[in-house]
Amino acid sequence: LYAPVFNALSESNYIELILKNAKGNVSYVDKVFEFLFGKGILKIENEKVIFTPIKSVMLPPTIEDILKNSFLSLKATQKNAFDLLMFFISNGLKTDYRLIAFAEFENDLKLIKILSENNLIRIDGNSIYVKNYDLSHKVLTEILDETDRQNVCLKLIKAYGGFHHSAKEVTCYAALEWTKDEFATLQELSAINAGLGDFSAYL
Helix, strand or coil, X not given: CHHHHHHHHXXXXXXXXXXXXXXXXXXXXXXXXXXXXXXCCEEEECCEEEECCCCXXXXXXXXXXXXXXXXXXXXXXXXXXXXXXHHHHHHCCEEEHHHHHHHCCCCHHHHHHHHHHCCCEEEECCEEEECCHHHHHHHHHHHCCHHHHHHHHHHHHHHHCCCCCCHHHHHHHHHHCCCHHHHHHHHHHHHHHHCCCCHHHHC
16 A cells, blocks of 8 residues: 555655654554544545545644554544443453453444554454553543543443452452452452462453
């Protein structure tokens, strides 16, 4: 797809900006092409890539900025899908579908499809992997407000409760600032579970 896209952009200043920002990083080129298609600046018609400039859309200079733009856009337009993405990223690189079932997201398969189509996750069997996990986690941490943090923690606690108390659940209770006594009890339980291995190892 690179050649048709570059051909479509050849008479614009996008090529120069993309190459300047990429600094040899192919991942940036991939992500910025996704961004341009997502914004409608690039589209495929009759098997041909068409370029339609939109002056109000600025080209993000880094992959981090592209992800941030993608996350904020998702939050504004498809909040339920964003909530599920928060859940995935907060849980870790890999999430088993059984955990999602315990969290009880409405229309979860539809939401998973949306995230997959936006190239934010990868599906492998019953497992879902967050793409660019480390960077995604960093970006998510920067954009979440307190309400978002509490909501995702409550979802994770509900999901973890379907299996057992875990170290991650303790972290969520701490984030919600629940009572010290209850937190201490969870710490004891998590210490026992820690001896059995990380939560994801059970999945």
